[in-house]
Amino acid sequence: MSYNIMSSKAEDFINDEEILETLEYAEAHKNDKALIESILNKAAECNGLNHRDAAVLLCCDIPEMNKKIEDLAKEIKLKFYGNRIVLFAPLYLSNYCINGCTYCPYHGTNKHIPRKKLTQDEIRREVIALQDMGHKRLAIESGEDPKNNPLEYILESINTIYSIKHKNGAIRRVNVNIAATTVEEYTKLKNAGIGTYILFQETYNKKRYEQLHPTGPKSNYAYHTEAMDRAMDGGIDDVGCGVLYGLGTYKYEFVGQLMHAEHLEAAKGCGPHTISVPRLRAADGIDPNAFPDGIDDETFAKIVACIRIAVPYTGMIVSTRESQKSRERVLALGVSQISGGSRTSVGGYCEEERPEDTTQFDVSDRRTLDEVLKWLMEMNYVPSFCTACYRAGRTGDRFMSLVKSGQIANCCHPNALMTLKEYLEDYASPETKKVGDALIQKELLTIPNPLVRSRCEQYLKEEVNGKRDFRF
Numbered sequence: 001m002s003y004n005i006m007s008s009k010a011e012d013f014i015n016d017e018e019i020l021e022t023l024e025y026a027e028a029h030k031n032d033k034a035l036i037e038s039i040l041n042k043a044a045e046c047n048g049l050n051h052r053d054a055a056v057l058l059c060c061d062i063p064e065m066n067k068k069i070e071d072l073a074k075e076i077k078l079k080f081y082g083n084r085i086v087l088f089a090p091l092y093l094s095n096y097c098i099n100g101c102t103y104c105p106y107h108g109t110n111k112h113i114p115r116k117k118l119t120q121d122e123i124r125r126e127v128i129a130l131q132d133m134g135h136k137r138l139a140i141e142s143g144e145d146p147k148n149n150p151l152e153y154i155l156e157s158i159n160t161i162y163s164i165k166h167k168n169g170a171i172r173r174v175n176v177n178i179a180a181t182t183v184e185e186y187t188k189l190k191n192a193g194i195g196t197y198i199l200f201q202e203t204y205n206k207k208r209y210e211q212l213h214p215t216g217p218k219s220n221y222a223y224h225t226e227a228m229d230r231a232m233d234g235g236i237d238d239v240g241c242g243v244l245y246g247l248g249t250y251k252y253e254f255v256g257q258l259m260h261a262e263h264l265e266a267a268k269g270c271g272p273h274t275i276s277v278p279r280l281r282a283a284d285g286i287d288p289n290a291f292p293d294g295i296d297d298e299t300f301a302k303i304v305a306c307i308r309i310a311v312p313y314t315g316m317i318v319s320t321r322e323s324q325k326s327r328e329r330v331l332a333l334g335v336s337q338i339s340g341g342s343r344t345s346v347g348g349y350c351e352e353e354r355p356e357d358t359t360q361f362d363v364s365d366r367r368t369l370d371e372v373l374k375w376l377m378e379m380n381y382v383p384s385f386c387t388a389c390y391r392a393g394r395t396g397d398r399f400m401s402l403v404k405s406g407q408i409a410n411c412c413h414p415n416a417l418m419t420l421k422e423y424l425e426d427y428a429s430p431e432t433k434k435v436g437d438a439l440i441q442k443e444l445l446t447i448p449n450p451l452v453r454s455r456c457e458q459y460l461k462e463e464v465n466g467k468r469d470f471r472f
């Protein structure tokens with residue numbers, strides 16, 4: 001097996017030898033100021049970096065160059081995402097799972113955790129609670145169990161979620177994080193109107209992967225790693241990748257992650273829509289300290305900055321696994337999407353008290369959505385619930401070309417302001433509304449196109465009078 005970016009075989013496009021050579025090269029040049037300077041100059045053109053150059057930046061240990069890396073990441077973040085931060089919430093449908101993932105409380109041999117699967121009525125109640133919080137975008141999560149959570153259950157649940165319109169509420173985009181499956185089943189998901197198909201690689205290191213996945217269908221490394229290819233073959237345009245940092249050595253995972261993105265771009269014509277950067281967290285029967293490759297906040301921030309520089313057009317997601325402090329740090333460096341007011345138990349949004357019995361991981365950021373929005377706006381970020389591109393068919397390579405040309409900014413900012421205004425009118429606390437309305441007035445002036453600005457202003461007025469769902 002040799003490295004082949006175009007191959008459909010996992011061990012070719014995520015080639016162990018290529019990763020090890022890349023890391024050797026990066027280690028050998030981590031103090032090579034001239035090389036690092038030239039890589040930063042190339043990256044400043046905003047066309048991204050290949051995994052080798054990006055690895056040199058990740059390994060760089062020259063403080064002044066690391067400062068330049070951070071500054072460039074911030075610059076690229078502002079150029080493509082401005083000060084907008086997209087919000088979503090996870091909804092766990094079922095924790096029945098037949099896999100044996102040693103880092104997840106849902107693994108099939110965990111007899112301690114109560115098993116739960118939401119009925120369609122329960123999903124209805126959860127979605128109404130999420131809509132009453134102000135959410136418009138969900139990521140549904142489920143264990144892998146063909147008997148308890150067959151694809152039909154997932155498809156019916158997606159349909160239920162889209163069908164609920166409570167007061168001014170609506171879930172306008174449903175992203176799906178379920179196990180690797182067949183091209184035919186991905187086509188069914190596509191036809192059900194999903195947004196992004198999300199699948200975490202967990203680790204790109206095959207040997208480590210097989211240690212962590214001793215049983216169940218997920219133990220097949222190649223089938224799991226080639227899932228995004230099958231998803232795109234099934235017609236899904238937007239895919240979301242990610243590794244679980246703390247399972248394998250972070251430098252190996254970083255290079256694997258970028259090679260996967262390069263492969264999808266080269267072989268399928270479009271890189272990942274999003275990259276998530278979760279870190280292993282405590283959970284029922286799971287002690288992160290038992291895993292030797294945990295990373296500290298500084299290393300985590302460096303990874304985020306280097307991914308931002310390497311793949312400028314790919315959204316980056318951080319969940320409530322991260323604390324407020326850690327999220328604040330990585331928002332500036334590259335993160336464009338966060339969850340807010342999350343419950344990682346199966347259901348649980350209808351309950352006053354946060355249920356802890358079926359959680360997939362311990363949540364660090366336990367604030368309400370309203371608190372998260374006020375916090376973002378006080379840092380001059382514009383919270384966005386925008387789903388316009390997905391609903392206008394601006395997905396996959398069509399979306400990427402708009403991002404690369406910068407045209408998308410004419411849509412993103414006014415759309416963010418209008419979805420924020422909906423939140424302020426329907427769900428915000430008085431304090432959050434006050435901060436939000438002032439921010440919208442200020443941000444309106446930053447919309448470059450005068451026609452778009454005046455139409456956006458008009459739509460905002462109509463939202464005060466009760467109209468909803470404007471978008472460019």
Ligand code: SF4
Pocket residue numbers: 097098099100101104105106107108142143144179218
């Ligand atoms: S990580 Fe996913 S597949 Fe593995 S045990 Fe947990 S829910 Fe199941």
